[in-house]
Amino acid sequence: MAEQTAKLAVEIGLGRLPIELRLRVWEETWPATRLIEVTLPPGPGVAPQRTKPSRQVGDERITAWDSVSTRLEDVSCRPYSMPVALQVCRESRDHTLKTYRRLQHSHVPDCCFYFDPRRDILWLHRDLSQFDMSSLGLVQRVLFKDVERYEDSGADKKQRRRELLEMIESMGCVRDVMVLVHWTSIADLDDRTEGIETLYDWMQYYMYMLDENWEMLDGHEWTLQFLSTWDEFGVCFQGSETRLWGNAREGPPYGCPSHDVVYRKRLVERFPNKFMENMAVPPSLSPSLAEDGSYYDLGTYRRPVTTHSSEAQIWFDRGLVWSYGFNHEESAACFQRAIELDPEFAMAYWGLAYALGPNYNKPWDFFEGRERETTVERTHRAVKRAGELSAKVSPVEGAIIEALKYRYPRSQLTDDEANDPEEWKRVWNKEYADAMGTTYKAFPDDLDVATLYVDALMNLTPWKLWDLRTGEPAPGAYTLEAKQALERAFAQPGGDTHPGLLHLWIHLIEMSSHPEDGLAKAENLRKLVPDSGHLNHMPSHLDILCGLYKDSVVANSNAIRADETYLARAGPMNFYTLYRSHNYHFLIYGAMFSGQSRIALETAAQLEATLPESLLRVESPPMADWLEAFVPLRIHILIRFGRWHDIIATPLPEDRNLYSATTATLHYAKGVALAALGRVEEADEERVKFRRAHESVPKSRTLFNNAVVDILGVASAMLDGEIEYRRGNFDQAFEHLRTAIDRDDNLPYDEPWGWMQPTRHAYSALLLEQGRVEDALAVYKADLGVDDTLPRAQQHRNNVWSLHGYHECLVKLGRHDEARQVEPRLNAALEVADVPIKASCFCRLHI
Incomplete structure (x- = not known):
């Protein structure tokens, strides 16, 4: 040398x-x-x-x-x-x-x-x-x-x-x-x-x-x-x-x-610099301590492992809890700190490799070429080191370490793997899941083993666990195996308060036809890990699906408070900013469904403040592709609450390439607003601008699970319908709106759903305005889940907008007994709203 x-x-x-x-x-x-x-x-x-x-x-x-x-x-x-x-x-x-x-x-x-x-x-x-x-x-x-x-x-x-x-x-x-x-x-x-x-x-x-x-x-x-x-x-x-x-x-x-x-x-750099690339353990990982040296409140969960350092054990526990809460960067920093305190800490090296790798919200597909190569090398080195130090660990620790080797079998891809990326990702994930299955069979009562096994199974088909239309497990998914493992783990002592199990349970059950089955377990997760914003947020996935909008607002408010603590220490330059934005997004979504305009707009302002232009200009990682689509959420709020003049007065972004989703959404909104105000020719001009802006949005720009270009496809049909409606071409307008509904329904599953205001709300409101009460009633029933017309994930139970429309239709049709049965839910929903609700969409001008 x-x-x-x-x-x-x-x-x-x-x-x-x-x-x-x-x-x-x-x-x-x-x-x-x-x-x-x-x-x-x-x-x-x-x-x-x-x-x-x-x-x-x-x-x-x-x-x-x-x-x-x-x-x-x-x-x-x-x-x-x-x-x-x-x-x-x-x-x-x-x-x-x-x-x-x-x-x-x-x-x-x-x-x-x-x-x-x-x-x-x-x-x-x-x-x-x-x-x-x-x-x-x-x-x-x-x-x-x-x-x-x-x-x-x-x-x-x-x-x-x-x-x-x-x-x-x-x-x-x-x-x-x-x-x-x-x-x-x-x-x-x-x-x-x-x-x-x-x-x-x-x-x-x-x-x-x-x-x-x-x-x-x-x-x-x-x-x-x-x-x-x-x-x-x-x-x-x-x-x-x-x-x-x-x-x-x-x-x-x-x-x-x-x-x-x-x-x-x-x-916090997602992509390592040259110094980090060549280290088995990235040297720049550093836990985000407060100025007084204190750390976050992560609850009481502990997993004793083999180490001679009690302080290293503390940092290992923190890293494990953060990984269960999907803050993988902070998790990796904690495992790194544990390694510094005990350089022969095998499970800390395992934890580092686990945290740096793919996960349910960041599969291998999300890793760019350079980052993917670096991650493959770093994770392989870390798990290899864990194996070298595993002679003195317990049998279960040794099995966990051995299983992770299958996830990172090499420090670099072979030529064949590089030429066939889908194959190597599938093979590595499957072999790791099989290895964790073997470990689970050997240690079925170990709660962390169960968590890691379920996580491995779910990562084989992330966000594709169920067939939304049939309610059955999706083809090729190991949904039932994961469900059985979770249910068995919950029957073990401590299972009902295990943060990893509870988190995965919500993700497993939310896409099923019975998300209410997860509410009891979700209740256990609330405030279980006080400073984990994502875990505080997770119960709201089920709250929204079950029409518990108030609970969703509370859960995400708690999550945002926790996130603010993390933001103050860690800053915005990290992948967790996507999770923070998700929590703001979710709070806005719940507030919109419950008619709370003030909370929605205040939250939008908070979200915008955490997404400065300097952050969006970071090209590696591609922050604009991940985060810019959160910026126009305010525009959707203004549409939801009929703030037409505010929309028209909203200036376009100066950099329309950087803010491509915002620009296109604003042109759409201005078109809707102008149409609602009877300024149809101007609305038509905005439609031309919208289409041009829509074409300029990169295909890589996303809003969590959805491509922005697909979301804007819904906007395109909606705008066509609104303009034709104002021209008096009602049949043509309704055809466009049905196209919007179809596109809305076929967006990939996501919570919040990719389109912020259900397309059926505008369609049914305008049907009702034209006296087509029976048709409107059927649309409201479907949206509320009164019947089984729609898959469970596309129903919006108890939302104040459809409750109002449903009740109005029943009254107009003389079905007063049914109307009286709806009234208690409607009155309860109206008490929460801070604006008068007179229609399911402010686009209905004549009440």
């Missing part, structure tokens, strides 16, 4: 980083805003001066602050990720060179960088003389390299290279490494320039060499320290958290309380 390293060093050369490294700097990141105030040390006869570097971000030019007392909250900025740190180093060098050439300084500043790849950290510190090395509590051994006073440009670069190689080679035998590089008093401009270039090149070179030689370092914990004096603040890329210190004399985070930071922002 030493020979390989030496050869690599010769090939690269100091200051000669390969072009592919420079080009890769921005991969999997978005442009970082560099906000660094540089204080130039005084040279002979030159007073200290400050420069104000700036960087273009979109249409906005950001300029650094004038003094360290200025708070970074006042400056629009974006955090760095580790690949960007390399670019920052290079840009810092270029900026410093330019500054020194202009000012003719004769003194080169000292430099202090602290890089900890275990946590993906880059720190910059101000002054070596003020730097307290004792504050580095984790450093057990210091390798001290003092390269002083390179007075001329003929310094021995070969000697420096040898020292570099010696340092890298030594990392195989030390736990932590600190490297001090110190330049001062360069004699003339050319020498100063070389000193500055060398300083930054060394930093980049160290990082590059470490990047390419992980195998040498495998199994060792280490840090790499560079020291600097000219930056007036410290920067810390710690895991997914960025910290900046206004006064770096406070030292690095080991000696600086987190509440003293000037600015802090979280960035």
Whole structure:
């Protein structure tokens, strides 16, 4: 390995980083805003001066602050990720060179960088003389390299290279490494320039060499320290958290309380950078602790496993509960922390591999090419390490670890697998499910084994467990096997309060023809894990299906409160943002069905605030494809409550490519609003714009389980129907509306359903307006589930809109006894609504 390293060093050369490294700097990141105030040390006869570097971000030019007392909250900025740190180093060098050439300084500043790849950290510190090395509590051994006073440009670069190689080679035998590089008093401009270039090149070179030689370092914990004096603040890329210190004399985070930071922002990267790719355990995973060091309230569930560290056991339990709550990023961070506390913790490596892999809401299909390759490699390495450490674990732990090997059998795909992606995903999932089936047969009373077995079965056909029309298990699905395993587990002690079992039970039963069968178990899940937003939300899947809209609003309000706690610590740059948006979406959906306009609009505003444009502009992962379709939910609320003038007054997005779903939805809404106001010609113009916008929406844009282009297909038929209705072409209008209903019914199963306002509500309201009472009654009965016309998943029981229409039809038809039977449910629903309900759709203008 030493020979390989030496050869690599010769090939690269100091200051000669390969072009592919420079080009890769921005991969999997978005442009970082560099906000660094540089204080130039005084040279002979030159007073200290400050420069104000700036960087273009979109249409906005950001300029650094004038003094360290200025708070970074006042400056629009974006955090760095580790690949960007390399670019920052290079840009810092270029900026410093330019500054020194202009000012003719004769003194080169000292430099202090602290890089900890275990946590993906880059720190910059101000002054070596003020730097307290004792504050580095984790450093057990210091390798001290003092390269002083390179007075001329003929310094021995070969000697420096040898020292570099010696340092890298030594990392195989030390736990932590600190490297001090110190330049001062360069004699003339050319020498100063070389000193500055060398300083930054060394930093980049160290990082590059470490990047390419992980195998040498495998199994060792280490840090790499560079020291600097000219930056007036410290920067810390710690895991997914960025910290900046206004006064770096406070030292690095080991000696600086987190509440003293000037600015802090979280960035959780779904796609690993180069450093993470080459690690069996991703070093940047870091649990999101509160500033006081406290953690989330995850309830009381525990699973004792084999470890010598009680603290590692705590983090394992947290990771397991988070995985059951589908926050897999935080789960992986907890398992990573457990590994740090006990490097021989086999089940923690298992947990890491399990959390990083596919799941019910993120199957292999959701992994992009680069991410998929990286995940395959990382998960394989982690489960392989778990197997290597499994000699001393219990039999059930060994069986669980052995089963997971089938999910990640190789560190990379074979050529045949790469050419046939559907086949390898099917085979790997099936072989893992079979292996978990064997484990389940050996340990049928183990609740976690049962959970993992059911999870493996459900992941064979995610969201396709039942045939919605027949109510029978879907072809090829292992629905009944999963149901039997869950029911057996619930009969075991503790089964009724197991977060994983309860969660999977709701997902299993929600698509069945009897979702009410899951309500009792769902009740047990409410507040079982107080700070898990997703688990607090899950009972609402059944609430909605059973017409318990008030309960759904409460459940999602609790979920959002929990999510706000997580957001405050973890930030929005994570896959869990999709789950958070889902909870807002669900609350809006329940509020719309119950006629609660205020709650719906307030929730839409909260949702929009958590989906800033900067988030949607992240291309890898494709945040816009996953999240932008949540933005136009407000538009659906305005339609639901007949806010026609508000719709017309709503401006179109400035960037209609980024906000393609929003743009198309707004054109649709404006067309409906204009038609309802009798401005048919203008509505027709909006229809033309809608169709053009619809064609511009990427096929990759989704709203959970639905493609936006398919959802907008419903809108297209709806808009055609609304316009033809206002023209008096009633038969043609109703034909278009029936087409909308058919498209609505054939959207893939999702909760909330892909189309926010049931198409039958507009159709039946307009039928009733035209005196076609019997036809309208049949539509209302189907929507409410009074008969079995519709599959259970497409019924909207007890919704105030159809209850009103159903009751009105019965009264008009003289069926007063039936009407009186409906009245208690209607009155109860009307009490919750905050707007007068006079029709099932505000598009009905004549009551």
